[in-house]
Amino acid sequence: MQNYSSQVKLLFTDRGVGIDRDRVCALIGREVDLYMPIQRHTDVAVTILEGHDLTSEGCVADAVITDRVGLLIGVQTADCVPIVAFDPHRGVIAAIHAGWRGTAKGILKSVVAALCTDFSCRAGDILMAVGPSIKSCCYEVGSDVMDAVRQATGAGNYICSEAGRWYVDLARANLHQALSVGLSQANVWISPDCTSCLPDRYYSYRRTKCTGRQGGFIGML
Numbered sequence: 463m464q465n466y467s468s469q470v471k472l473l474f475t476d477r478g479v480g481i482d483r484d485r486v487c488a489l490i491g492r493e494v495d496l497y498m499p500i501q502r503h504t505d506v507a508v509t510i511l512e513g514h515d516l517t518s519e520g521c522v523a524d525a526v527i528t529d530r531v532g533l534l535i536g537v538q539t540a541d542c543v544p545i546v547a548f549d550p551h552r553g554v555i556a557a558i559h560a561g562w563r564g565t566a567k568g569i570l571k572s573v574v575a576a577l578c579t580d581f582s583c584r585a586g587d588i589l590m591a592v593g594p595s596i597k598s599c600c601y602e603v604g605s606d607v608m609d610a611v612r613q614a615t616g617a618g619n620y621i622c623s624e625a626g627r628w629y630v631d632l633a634r635a636n637l638h639q640a641l642s643v644g645l646s647q648a649n650v651w652i653s654p655d656c657t658s659c660l661p662d663r664y665y666s667y668r669r670t671k672c673t674g675r676q677g678g679f680i681g682m683l
């Protein structure tokens with residue numbers, strides 16, 4: 463069994479780098495192929511295998527899975543949750559965009575299921591990192607959003623209420639989903655940063671209605 467840990471690079475960017483390919487490559491230290499899907503708040507994951515034509519237009523998906531060495535994959539966000547995952551035993555990685563819709567559709571659980579089915583991963587081996595996203599301090603939601611997220615996630619400490627208003631922490635909801643399908647808490651890292659609380663550092667769609675995006679990237683390089 464190969465050990466892939468030494469060659470994996472992951473990064474969550476801020477406003478300074480955003481999703482600019484050249485700046486991302488500069489951070490990594492060399493030119494690499496980058497694949498990002500056309501995100502539409504789906505629960506679709508695209509798997510990039512050897513021979514996949516990267517020069518053709520990207521497809522609509524909100525997660526990317528690959529076992530291809532040398533390929534950087536990523537998602538873009540501005541409040542939604544960027545997640546990257548890696549199985550060091552199977553040599554496969556994933557990047558996931560989970561907004562409230564994706565979280566309500568259980569996109570993370572779908573990706574873990576695909577990793578276990580298609581790549582023989584064990585959920586307990588999967589390492590996961592969750593990048594900066596809007597937290598419950600700033601993310602008030604209606605009962606429809608709260609219900610949809612709760613339906614997919616189950617009970618947990620990712621929802622809080624104050625003065626009749628509801629606030630959701632989507633990063634924590636995704637942690638709950640990850641644990642529910644067998645990931646280990648010890649294998650999950652979550653950024654403490656709230657994108658809305660830190661407008662100088664991150665793009666926040668809710669705070670500024672901006673069009674800029676930061677990214678979450680991972681590659682076996």
Ligand SMILES: [Zn+2]
Pocket residue numbers: 596597598599600656657658659
């Ligand atoms: Zn906040």
